[in-house]
Amino acid sequence: MSNDDPYRLTAVGFNDLRGWERDDPRPLFSAMAACLRHVRNVKPYKTGSLGLSALEDLAPLLEAAGQAEINDAVSARQFFERHCQPFLIERESGTQGFVTAFYEPDVDVSDRPDSDYRFPFYRRPDDLVDVDDANRPASMDPSYMFGRRENGGIGFYPDRRDIDQGYLEGRGLEIAWAKSKVDVFFTHVQGAARLRYRDGRIGRITYAAKAGHPFSPVGRLLIDRGELDRATISMQSIRKWLAENPAKVDEVLWHNRSYIFFREAEVADDNLGPIAAAKVPLVPGRSLAVDRLIHTFGFPFFIHSETLTHLDGGEPFARLMLALDTGTAIVGPARGDIFTGSGFEAGEQAGTVRNAADFYILVPKAAAARFGG
Numbered sequence: 001m002s003n004d005d006p007y008r009l010t011a012v013g014f015n016d017l018r019g020w021e022r023d024d025p026r027p028l029f030s031a032m033a034a035c036l037r038h039v040r041n042v043k044p045y046k047t048g049s050l051g052l053s054a055l056e057d058l059a060p061l062l063e064a065a066g067q068a069e070i071n072d073a074v075s076a077r078q079f080f081e082r083h084c085q086p087f088l089i090e091r092e093s094g095t096q097g098f099v100t101a102f103y104e105p106d107v108d109v110s111d112r113p114d115s116d117y118r119f120p121f122y123r124r125p126d127d128l129v130d131v132d133d134a135n136r137p138a139s140m141d142p143s144y145m146f147g148r149r150e151n152g153g154i155g156f157y158p159d160r161r162d163i164d165q166g167y168l169e170g171r172g173l174e175i176a177w178a179k180s181k182v183d184v185f186f187t188h189v190q191g192a193a194r195l196r197y198r199d200g201r202i203g204r205i206t207y208a209a210k211a212g213h214p215f216s217p218v219g220r221l222l223i224d225r226g227e228l229d230r231a232t233i234s235m236q237s238i239r240k241w242l243a244e245n246p247a248k249v250d251e252v253l254w255h256n257r258s259y260i261f262f263r264e265a266e267v268a269d270d271n272l273g274p275i276a277a278a279k280v281p282l283v284p285g286r287s288l289a290v291d292r293l294i295h296t297f298g299f300p301f302f303i304h305s306e307t308l309t310h311l312d313g314g315e316p317f318a319r320l321m322l323a324l325d326t327g328t329a330i331v332g333p334a335r336g337d338i339f340t341g342s343g344f345e346a347g348e349q350a351g352t353v354r355n356a357a358d359f360y361i362l363v364p365k366a367a368a369a370r371f372g373g
Contacts, residue, residue, distance in 0.1 A: 007333040009087035009361070011373040014077075017086060017360060018304050019318020024073035025080065027286045028300065029065055031322050034280035035298040036062035045278065045297040050333075050361075052296045057367040062298065080320065085368035086302060089334045089359040097334025099305060099317075101353035102190050102289065102327070103346035104273050104282075104339075107183050109176035109195045109203075117177035119184045121193075122168055124209045124261040128157060131212065146212035157211040159257035164250070175205055175264060182242050185253050186235070188260040191327070192274035194342055205262040206274040213257035215328035221255050235351030258328065273339055276325035284341030285311070289325035294333050295361070299323050303336060305357035311340070311349055317357070334359040 014020055036059065039045065044054040052058065061083055068079050089097065110117035131140065131147045137154055140147065147154040158167045164181075176195050178184050187193040187205075195203040219238050222228040228237055242249050265275055273282030276289075278297040288301055301321050308317035321338070330337050338353060340346040363371060 005332045006092040009371045012088050017302050025320040026076045027283050031283045032062050032065045038279050048295045058298050061364045084362035085373035086360045096356040097359040099336050099357045101338040101340050101350035103350040104342040105193045106343050107193045109178050113177045119178045119181045120174040122173045144212045159213050160259045161254040204265045206265045208263040209261045211259040215258045216256045278324040282339045286321050287324040287339040288321040289327045289330050289337035290323040292326040300362040302360040305355045308355040
């Protein structure tokens with residue numbers, strides 16, 4: 001699925017949302033209040049190609065949510081029923097949307113390197129520059145959003161292999177050191193982590209920038225090589241293969257040239273996830289990463305997946321969520337990544353989510369007329 005994948009929005013009723021009557025969307029209201037503060041006091045979210053604006057279309061919904069009296073699941077659902085029109089996002093190919101999941105790992109770290117703690121998390125380097133249409137060299141693919149400042153111009157930044165082999169050593173960019181190169185790699189994939197220091201302190205890191213190179217899934221590489229089965233691949237099966245093949249770890253990880261830089265962040269509320277692309281804390285189980293070229297952060301989406309059952313005790317997944325994040329692999333109008341939370345159990349839940357799903361976007365009624373609602 002690509003972000004130029006043809007699609008259409010079809011207006012439906014709330015009674016067409018399978019599982020809506022069982023959902024309890026109350027956790028969304030605190031996140032909506034945080035989004036409103038960001039939109040009003042910091043800056044509006046960029047408008048995606050769908051054309052929904054954070055200021056004109058979203059902010060009135062967020063303000064109404066802050067004034068609503070929400071006492072239970074019924075009143076929470078009734079708020080959205082009063083203020084929104086659901087639209088099914090239908091791909092013209094007729095195929096369903098697709099969901100995966102992500103989480104915030106816990107990683108044991110040290111603030112000093114030694115023989116056990118050898119693999120760093122790096123801050124953003126000062127020779128990394130943002131790239132856009134105004135300064136991108138003609139030889140650089142439009143997908144590159146970062147590059148290296150060099151000789152008065154911009155070139156490609158060193159990739160994962162170069163950095164692993166020491167490109168950034170000696171520049172004081174290390175936040176902390178982990179025991180496992182694989183733990184660092186999967187933190188790059190997730191985009192955030194809680195760091196557990198040896199003295200008992202807990203820190204948090206979140207995405208700051210990337211080297212610019214495209215994301216290349218190592219799971220797909222292992223499938224193509226016949227090492228893992230496409231039908232059963234998961235984060236857990238990839239980790240198991242890497243543990244059983246230590247001599248091949250570097251080669252496989254270097255296949256993904258993308259490299260992530262982090263910034264330290266407060267652990268203000270351990271019940272909430274990290275602050276992600278929408279600049280508000282992620283709510284476990286209620287935050288969705290979407291294609292930001294199409295969608296605008298802060299909008300509600302109802303996701304239904306008949307086959308995704310392990311997140312809700314055997315029941316099909318059916319939840320209202322907020323679009324609060326994005327990701328390199330999240331491409332297309334009906335493609336999402338569910339944030340399952342922090343720590344080991346959240347990782348176990350996230351690692352096996354690869355399911356077909358129906359995507360419904362809830363559009364404020366004042367804007368719904370533009371889409372035939």
